[in-house]
């Protein structure tokens with residue numbers, strides 16, 4: 001059997017908190033138990049919010065936790081050409097279309113539809129794409145692009161689903177509703193999801209599947225908040241002929257009010273806890289990962 005490959009893939013747009021510690025420790029422990037490798041990847045496609053000092057702090061916090069990883073660390077911001085090529089491939093098989101609505105226009109369109117019918121939301125609570133750009137005539141598209149208008153590149157989800165057929169993934173953790181084992185992907189729940197933008201030729205969904213495949217990742221261990229995103233990842237893998245890893249979604253660390261932790265809450269930040277004298281063993285206890 002080939003050696004298992006795990007990865008921890010934070011975004012360097014803030015400091016790590018207890019939720020990241022849980023994810024990183026699980027990846028580290030599972031990789032070690034399986035005799036596997038652990039990679040670290042910086043998901044820094046949002047170049048406006050990601051900063052080198054956050055990346056340096058991530059290295060420091062992980063090392064403090066006792067985690068070690070393989071070099072080199074992959075930075076997504078260094079591979080835009082690779083993602084652009086994948087977008088071109090999706091375009092060549094006519095699976096994507098550009099949409100030109102501004103954020104305000106989208107809110108307005110959804111508002112209108114919400115009055116008449118309750119407009120559907122994706123698993124993250126974001127309204128599905130309500131626009132009609134899929135039907136736009138090719139010369140109109142080309143003219144708007146030539147004029148320099150901003151646009152998002154969307155996956156035509158119905159067409160994609162028809163092309164790839166029903167998809168599943170193997171879940172060794174659990175979904176938010178306790179789902180485990182063979183999971184049927186539900187990409188329609190996401191509508192015509194954004195896979196790239198004019199100014200950033202990729203998206204979280206696109207770069208994550210490309211990198212997992214390129215880096216030979218066999219086991220994706222990440223938070224339950226990304227469980228249903230796996231449906232989109234499976235579609236992109238099928239369209240781009242990429243293998244599907246095994247998935248293990250883990251519970252989230254919640255704050256005292258039962259909300260998901262955010263990077264801005266100092267109370268659960270690893271640096272803050274360290275400054276208060278909390279030890280790495282205490283962190284393991286706090287997130288309930290046995291030593």
Ligand code: GLU
Pocket residue numbers: 009010011043208221222223226
């Ligand atoms: N970069 C994502 C995050 O920080 C994790 C992506 C993944 O593990 O697939 O939430």
